[in-house]
Amino acid sequence: MNFKHAALVSLLPVALLSAVVAAEQTTSLSAPHTIEPKLYVTKPQKLGNGRAWVYVALDARGAPLALGVSMEKGALEGLPQHPNTTSRCFDRNRNGRMEEGECIGDYELRFTLPEGEAARTLAPFKWVGLNWNPHGHPEPAPKPYAAPHFDFHFYLADQAEVRQLRPGACGELIDCEDFRKATKAVPAKYVHSHHINVGGAVPDMGNHLIDSKAAELAPGGKFTHTFIYGAADGRITFYEPMITRDYLASAPNMCAPIKQPQAWASDGFYPTTYCVRYSEHTGRYTVSLERFVQRKAS
Template sequence: MKHNLFYVLAAILFFGCTKNETDSQPDRIMGQSAAMGSGKVTTWMSLDAQGNPASIGFTMTKEALESMPSIKTVSAYMLALPDEAIAKTPYKHVMIDWNPQGHEPAGIYDVPHFDFHFYMQPMNEVMAIPAYEKAPAKFDNVPAASYLPVDFVKGPGGVPAMGAHWSDVTSPEFKGQPFTETFVFGSYDGKVTFWEQMVTLDFLKSKPALDKAIRQPAQFQVPGYYPTRYSIRTNADGSQDIAMDGLTKR
């Protein structure tokens, strides 16, 4: 999956974990902001009533969504999560990939869409992942089956600065239905390295109110708070919250 794409990092931005003074949700701890098209994207973590992590995610403004380029080259935006999220969850940063032509496999994911990666690897380790041909043993060194949900199958090869991708073969797009959104896991050198939402541009433009369960592995390699659900929430101003919810200590 995605191994034939040429990736350009349009932004690798670390502004520090600063508060967004315009945010109206008091339970949110704000992370980084970055320019994205004509708008911006900002990471955050929300807390429950007891002060424990409840959700991690990012907010993408309406202007960002409406101004993504249609050129063939993929754009990628990398932002750190808040320090508090890094301390209490296994997740360290978000990579937002815009695929204006989609990617393989043909006939399934070759439509304009976003890949929203929530990485457990440090940034320097992610950037050091080479092309599959240069390290096939590390791409093919898969985690123990208990660390991935049932019915998730590894795609061929792997992607530089990402790793191997595991798709849910029970998803509608593998049963003849059009792809709108799905959930993917990633791995590299024996470790689960990211959890990922994949969402089409058309689906986001439909202003969805998505809330779905994440199929859970039997075991977790790293202790911390992990999500049990994922969501897309469209706000009154047209911005959208992309979130991993229901954080549970494992």
């Protein structure tokens, strides 16, 4: 183990949250803050009664320490309580209006990774989608995922490719032709065997390969946080920690391993853990991908 790198990771939450607070005073997306580790922070967007940012943390050598989302404490308050009737909708009964069950119902913020060193280092990751789901996910998603929660999508596919997945009558309201494309099997070596296809393909997003061994799917299990691989057209297209609002509000401080595939389709740095934290000092929540390892395509 590189002990200097490990020490930076352990200090990351304190340094990170300080940098995000400082970022409120800047409009730059590409200039790093003069703090160790180097932090690149996007412009904020309104979320609930607060704001959210995406950040990239690099060590002194330019290797990634974290890619994540930071949210003010107020972001968990004042959130919409009813599904979004303009989000990923399809008029199944063709009556000219959107009714219950005809919209996925999420509220989404999209962030492009900061340009320059941060984007180059974290390729193939390209952008982040933060989704608030006031009524959770409908079937075919497993029932525990009906709880109000956030999806943190860290995309490897670009936005234009994701937008090609149109609304329709299949899966989770996706066009049936696009459903077949989204659920095309990922070669076994590129996804951990526990992550399986349950037909959870979503328009303007992709398929969701859930962890079949996740604690919340066991009898009596409770959904607090989980990790999902996203896919489309036989490729992994996003990494997704999925976190309930109640769990975030409990002020957690945890990291969990990401189950690793046997191989990777593209060269780059890939995370081995995801973390969920709250800092009382700064009043910030963070959800991040961390402990990156450089992989070669095979």
